[in-house]
Amino acid sequence: MSTPALSTSSALQIEDVDFSYQARSDGIDGPLYKEFSLRIEEGSIVTIMGASGVGKSTLGRIMAGTLTPRRGIVRRSPYFTKPSDVVYVDQHPMNSVFPWQTVIENVRYPLKKLNWEIAARHERICYLLTLFRLSDLADVHPAQLSGGELQRLGLCRCLSWKPKLVILDEPFSALDGRVKAEITSALHELALKDHMTLVLITHNVSDALALGMRCIIVAKRPIRVMADLDFPVGFPRDESTADYDAMQQALINGIRDGLV
Amino acid sequence: MVSAMGWFKRNSGGLLFLACLLGAWAAVTALRLVDSLVLPSPWSVVRAAPAMLHERLLADIGLTLGRVLLALVFACALGIPSGLLLSYRRRAYEVLEGPLHALRSVPASALFPLFLIVAGVGEISIVALAAYPSLLVILVNAVSGAALANQRRLYQARLLNLTTLQMVFEVLFYEALPSIFDGIRTAVSYSLVLVIAVEMFIGLGERGLGRAIYLYQSTYRIPETYGAIVIAGMIGILLNSAVTRVQNHMLRWMPNVHQEQ
Numbered sequence: 001m002s003t004p005a006l007s008t009s010s011a012l013q014i015e016d017v018d019f020s021y022q023a024r025s026d027g028i029d030g031p032l033y034k035e036f037s038l039r040i041e042e043g044s045i046v047t048i049m050g051a052s053g054v055g056k057s058t059l060g061r062i063m064a065g066t067l068t069p070r071r072g073i074v075r076r077s078p079y080f081t082k083p084s085d086v087v088y089v090d091q092h093p094m095n096s097v098f099p100w101q102t103v104i105e106n107v108r109y110p111l112k113k114l115n116w117e118i119a120a121r122h123e124r125i126c127y128l129l130t131l132f133r134l135s136d137l138a139d140v141h142p143a144q145l146s147g148g149e150l151q152r153l154g155l156c157r158c159l160s161w162k163p164k165l166v167i168l169d170e171p172f173s174a175l176d177g178r179v180k181a182e183i184t185s186a187l188h189e190l191a192l193k194d195h196m197t198l199v200l201i202t203h204n205v206s207d208a209l210a211l212g213m214r215c216i217i218v219a220k221r222p223i224r225v226m227a228d229l230d231f232p233v234g235f236p237r238d239e240s241t242a243d244y245d246a247m248q249q250a251l252i253n254g255i256r257d258g259l260v
Numbered sequence: 261m262v263s264a265m266g267w268f269k270r271n272s273g274g275l276l277f278l279a280c281l282l283g284a285w286a287a288v289t290a291l292r293l294v295d296s297l298v299l300p301s302p303w304s305v306v307r308a309a310p311a312m313l314h315e316r317l318l319a320d321i322g323l324t325l326g327r328v329l330l331a332l333v334f335a336c337a338l339g340i341p342s343g344l345l346l347s348y349r350r351r352a353y354e355v356l357e358g359p360l361h362a363l364r365s366v367p368a369s370a371l372f373p374l375f376l377i378v379a380g381v382g383e384i385s386i387v388a389l390a391a392y393p394s395l396l397v398i399l400v401n402a403v404s405g406a407a408l409a410n411q412r413r414l415y416q417a418r419l420l421n422l423t424t425l426q427m428v429f430e431v432l433f434y435e436a437l438p439s440i441f442d443g444i445r446t447a448v449s450y451s452l453v454l455v456i457a458v459e460m461f462i463g464l465g466e467r468g469l470g471r472a473i474y475l476y477q478s479t480y481r482i483p484e485t486y487g488a489i490v491i492a493g494m495i496g497i498l499l500n501s502a503v504t505r506v507q508n509h510m511l512r513w514m515p516n517v518h519q520e521q
Contacts, residue, residue, distance in 0.1 A: 066415055084419045095412035100434040100513045113420040143515040158416075 009077060011042040011165050011197040012063055017072030019062060032058060033069065034222035042077060045191055045198040047212030049205075049255070054220040056201045057091060060167045063199065064088035080164055084114060091169040091201075093154030097142050104129065104138040106157045114161050124160065131186045132156040133179075147174035152183060159187075162194040169201045172210070184210045185236055205255075209247055210237065217254045227254030300483040305490070308483040317472065317488070324459065324469035325495060328451045330387050335394035335447055340440060343402025344428045347436075353403060360400065368393040368454060381462060390454040394447035398440065405439025406432045438514065441507045448499050456492060469495070 019033040032055045040046050050056050061067040062074060064086055080086055090096045097106050107128055111121045129135045132152045142150055151174045159166060171187075172180045188211060191198050202208050208215055209231070217227040231247050238244060268275065282302060288294055289301035296304075346353040372389055379385040409432060417431045433440075459470025469492055476484040 083421060087419060088415070090412050092412075095410060096416055098413065098416075098431070098434070099515075100437075110420050113422060113426070141513040143513060 012040040013075040014038045015073045017069040019069040047215040050218040085164045087163040089158045093150045096154040167199045304483040331390035334391045339398030343399040347403045347406035390451040398443040401443025405436030409435035
């Protein structure tokens with residue numbers, strides 16, 4: 001792991017965290033997390049990768065503060081002053097949108113409640129709906145959207161108010177290749193423009209390679225960091241370049257070493 | 261015309277059942293299997309209709325319907341907000357849960373004498389008695405609907421620094437709405453049953469469909485009695501389908517409502 005320069009402050013620091021769910025009677029004993037530590041720099045795009053059921057979503061929710069670890073410290077940047085500064089975007093997009101509101105209402109509502117001025121609100125809504133290709137669906141309810149459209153709406157809504165730390169749980173799982181490329185570039189654009197720290201949680205190699213500048217591979221019970229890789233490859237990423245190949249190889253090696 | 265055809269097609273099962281029922285009724289009376297004092301023929305009921313209309317039947321229907329609707333409006337206006345607020349303030353609900361369920365177990369009709377003492381003989385007593393169990397069932401359904409709210413979505417709402425009222429009326433209300441409609445549906449039948457029953461027994465110049473049924477029966481005008489009962493049944497069916505319409509409109513954003521259409 002590269003030691004961060006002194007100037008970069010951390011968005012999130014997890015120290016010696018212990019966590020376990022109480023009512024798991026599946027015969028697997030022991031805590032999910034034991035003395036787990038992790039640090040995420042402000043403004044970085046970090047991927048957390050691991051197999052299904054490892055406890056990645058749990059980690060995401062510990063980061064967001066919706067789950068409290070039994071022991072240990074979760075420190076967030078002192079610049080995160082409002083509850084809306086940190087947001088966890090659920091794996092099931094229906095959990096991150098209000099189904100009784102149309103697409104445009106879903107994006108407008110948070111801005112309205114966070115007291116954005118009308119002009120700024122309007123400009124932001126137009127920009128986001130275009131960026132996430134939802135302009136034509138503005139007056140449709142979420143239940144009428146396809147899986148991919150719904151996932152884009154979930155992202156669009158949760159990023160609307162420029163949160164400072166965004167934890168995205170499997171954000172591309174329902175997107176096909178072309179749309180995924182569009183959305184990754186949209187996310188990249190937003191992250192840079194709004195100075196967001198992004199944490200992407202995924203179990204998919206190509207999702208992990210799509211956006212992250214750093215990839216943390218975790219393995220389970222108790223969860224631990226198997227590899228921590230830096231991906232200093234520019235953006236947009238072209239899958240046919242040697243850099244991308246090297247990155248992919250490094251990731252695959254990391255997974256293999258981690259799982260064996 | 262096309263929409264009428266569509267309506268017949270959609271309701272063909274129910275209409276067929278109704279036709280069979282009417283056929284059986286006509287057959288039983290035509291064959292004189294039952295004394296016509298107990299069961300008059302369908303035709304005699306139809307023949308009684310003009311006289312019933314002449315005897316301010318429409319006013320009776322209007323009165324009964326008005327009381328039922330008033331009771332429902334009152335029950336919704338009080339039950340929905342207080343149910344949601346109670347659910348949002350868990351502590352308050354934990355204190356009130358026992359008494360609420362105890363109250364719900366007391367048959368509302370048994371309380372009628374109390375309502376008479378408190379509110380006097382009149383309109384207020386009738387409406388209050390119908391509103392009371394409706395209020396409780398809507399309130400309890402609002403509480404349980406809000407308790408079943410999607411916790412992940414409530415997390416999203418909490419990020420936005422909502423006030424208690426915004427949280428309750430802009431988020432919890434919609435989360436609880438399907439369950440609230442179940443409550444309203446039950447409340448509709450409670451209200452209709454109680455209003456008609458009370459109209460029958462309160463007497464003293466109060467009119468209404470229940471009173472009309474009672475008066476026809478006590479003067480042995482059996483076809484009219486049956487006619488009024490059929491009308492009461494139709495009011496029940498109409499109220500129910502009105503609730504369904506409102507529900508389909510207000511829950512049009514729900515996935516399953518759409519798939520049904």
